[in-house]
Amino acid sequence: MIMRFALIFIFLVLLLTKVALASNSTAIPIAKPGCNDTCGQVRVPYPFGIGPDCYRDSWFEVLCNETLSPPTTLVKKINMEVLNFSYVPEYTSIEFVRVKSPVISKNCSPRETEQRVNLTGSPFFYSETRNKFVAAGCNNRALMAGINPTIVGCESDCINGDTLFGSPGPDKTCNSGTCCETVIPSDLKTFNATFERNEPEGCQLAFLVDQQWFDFSIENSSRLQNTEYVPALLDWSLPPEDYGTSNYSGRLYCSYGYWGNPYLPYGCHDIDECLEDKRRCGDDTCVNKPGHFVCEGSRTWIIALGLGLGFGILCLVVGGWLLYKFLKKRREVKLKEKFFKRSGGFLLQQQMFSHKGSLEKTKIFTSKELDKATDNFNKNRVLGQGGQGTVYKGMLVDGRIVAVKKSKAMVAETVEEFINEVVILSQINHRNVVKLLGCCLETEVPLLVYEFIPNGTLFQYLHDQSEEFPLPWGTRLRIAKETAEAISYLHFSASIPIYHRDIKSTNILLDEKFKAKVSDFGTSRSISVDQTHLTTRASQFTEKSDVYSFGVVLVELLTGEKPILSLKMADKSRSLATHFIASMEENRVLEIIDGRVEKQAKVEELMMVAKLAYRCLSLSGKKRPTMKEVAMQLEQIMPLPKQNDSNVDHHHGREEINYLKLDLPFPLESSSLTDSSLFSGTSCSTEKEPLV
Incomplete structure (x- = not known):
């Protein structure tokens, strides 16, 4: 109900606004949408405009100089200052442009001007019906120059020669005094004047002027001696092809019964004659129509019926809208319930x-x-x-x-x-x-x-060639230790043992300090403490499965190679784990160490990590160490003292450390690891047991 009354109120407000706009001509737009329509006290109607995309073409561009007081308005391309545009919406068109037209003078102290106007090529011309040519001064004979073959000009008398002008005649023209006037040619686009008297008697003037302004101002015309400009009226014409009509006369007008700016799209608006004069139809009802009005007899029942139908339709629309919103909300709730159920x-x-x-x-x-x-x-x-x-x-x-x-x-x-x-x-x-x-x-x-973990994955820093920051050996060891501690926590310290089942370098993230963060537990499984393994469709999974996957990560840290080798690197197998095991068994593991860390690490550290990785990759799950043992061993490797001599030849060290070429260590059975047990000389088991 509240919504209904709100809509009715909005409808009434819009109706009153429409009435107000119809009764107030200043509310009708005269410029293009978004464009300024005033410069000081001058209103600027389209096709003229101030600013980009606000005028029809460059001939109609207007400059507004607001640094002056009052601001000046200038038609840019013809360089003429505008006094006003004769735009009144009721006139249904823009009649003319009133501009400052120059006064040409001779023998006029202290000034003498010879300004010219040239509108050739433009759509503008001096209005033939609203302007006249005036020559002023004692015995002045002035002609308009450059109009061939027609000679246009006039000659003034010398009455009361002590003044510039004599007294005007009863028709308020200057033909009876020391000035003369004449009509100008049609479509006049240039203005210049010449004076024929070689020996003038005093100041001589010639100018084109708005006829109405001059007739009104003739009694004070002595001021013209010191005037540089007088108002004149410019007309214009646009090519008919721009508007696609055969009866186009070069100007646009709103049709009868409309007002506004005909140069704007949809610029002509219907005149509501009934609002202008409510008694136009007397006792009958005035009904406005597009472009006209009609007077009809009183039909109150029609109005009542219309209001009733309008109110009913409004109620129907509002009711339908509320029903739609209700059904939409209910559907959204049902859909969320469906997703909630489907998502578990x-x-x-x-x-x-x-x-x-x-x-x-x-x-x-x-x-x-x-x-x-x-x-x-x-x-x-x-x-x-x-x-x-x-x-x-x-x-x-x-x-x-x-x-x-x-x-x-x-x-x-x-x-x-x-x-x-x-x-x-x-x-x-x-x-x-x-x-x-x-x-x-x-x-x-x-x-x-x-x-959010900002530094991406371990995989990126090991294998992405675009990374500018290669991980040093010390950071790699720390990442391995932190990852092992996290997995050991999952296996032994969580409330219920958790097997990750997807340990790999892409699931090890690095924070802002390059500390490891294990992620992606979508395939993980938690088991009760009395379970020894979890059976899936593929195989059996125990905590030793995570140990094997971690061993692959250790090999990646050592070699800088991806788990699946490129064709160039692979020999018999494309598996990095298989390639690493073969290198260990052939005592050439140092040949595949990542060159980026080979010079940073001591050979002892590299070999201890390599043998730890080898034990993690044992084919026998029982012979792999637990993650707790792996974490402890990495903790022991971390604090090995660094060699003081930075120039130690690590390659020479390979030959001196003979015990590194002993047989590979047999997987430990104890719960802890030591350096001696890691490097004990015993051969690797080749038993074919499940890779779990």
């Missing part, structure tokens, strides 16, 4: 209940919040794409920078993975694991919101 919302609720508060700090974001944060998921905000979805950079309303993961279209098999990632990340609290801030389930595809 109920499964997430069950998980939240079963974990008793471990998910309480996980925020449920609305789709509107994340649309705003990511600029409607603008492609310019994409941080990366993977097998499970696309990650966008976003900023929340509180200013926090986040990473929003938009999963791919959900199918029944992937719903469990998505909910699993939410549950697992909500239980993890480790400095080297990406923190989950929340999720959104009311969109077509589910969304996860993580803390």
Whole structure:
């Protein structure tokens, strides 16, 4: 009901506004939309205009000099100052332009001017009917120059020669005094004057002038001796082809019953004659029509019927609009419920209940919040794409920078993975694991919101040639240690053991201090403490599966090569792990070490990490160390003292350290590692056991 009355009120306001505009001619636009229509006290109608794209063409460009007081208006291309444009909407056209026309003088102290006007090539010309040529002075014979073959001019008498002009005649012309006047030719585009008397008697003047102005001012005409300009009227004509009409006369006018500016598109407006004179039809009803009006007898019932129908239609429209909004909102709610169910919302609720508060700090974001944060998921905000979805950079309303993961279209098999990632990340609290801030389930595809890690992935810094900052050996060791500690935390310190199942360099992110952050838990699994393995369609997964994947990452850090070798690097196999194992068994592992770190690291450090990676890549899952052991061993490698001599020849060191060419270490069974156990001489097992 409130909406209904509001719409009625708006309708009445618009109606009153229309009436006010119709009754006030100044409200009708005279310039192009967005253009200034005044310069000081001068109104500038189209086709004239001030500023770019505000005039018809360059002939009609107007300059407004507001530095002067009052401001001056100038038609730029003909360089003539405008006094005013004769635009009145009721006249249905722009009649003429009143400009300053020069006064040509001779023998007039202290000035003598000989200014000329040349409008050739322009659409402008002096108005034949509204201007006249005037010569003034005692015995002055003046002619208009440059008009061939016609001679136009006049000769004045010398009455009361002590003054410039004699007394005007009864018709207020100067034919009876010391001035004369005559008509000018049609379409006059130039003005110049010559004086025929070689020995003039006093000051002689000649000028083109607005006839009405001159007739009105003749009694004070003695002032003209010191006047440089007088008002004159310019007319103009536009080519008929511009308007595509055969009866076009060079000027545009609004049709009868309309007013406005005919040069503007839709510039002519209907005149409401009934509003101008309410008693126009007497006792009958005045009805306005386009361009005219009619008088009709009193038909109150028609008005009542019209109002009733209008009110009914308004109610119908408003009711339909409200019904549409209600149905749209209901459909949106149903759609969000559908997405919530399809994205595993109920499964997430069950998980939240079963974990008793471990998910309480996980925020449920609305789709509107994340649309705003990511600029409607603008492609310019994409941080990366993977097998499970696309990650966008976003900023929340509180200013926090986040990473929003938009999963791919959900199918029944992937719903469990998505909910699993939410549950697992909500239980993890480790400095080297990406923190989950929340999720959104009311969109077509589910969304996860993580803390933003600014420096990309470890994969980029190891393999992307465009990176300008290669990771030094010390940073690589620290990243390996931090990653191992995070995985060890998942395996042994989390409330429920968690297997990541997708450890790789693309899932290890680097923060602003290049500290490691393990991410992407979509395929992870958590198991109860009494379970020893988790069976999937492919194979059996234990914590030793993550150890193998971490071993591949260690090899990447050592060699700088991708997990899948290029054809140039590969010999028998394109697998980096297989290539590395072969190099170890053939005692040539130092040949494949990344040249960017070879000179930074001690050979002992390289070999200890290499043998640790070799043990992680053992074909026998039982012979691989645990992630706790891996983390401890990397911790022991980190603080090795640096050599003081920076000029040590590392290649020469390879030959001196003979024990590095002993047999490869047999996988340790103890719960801890030492340097001696890592370099013990025993051959590698070649048992064919499952790669788990």
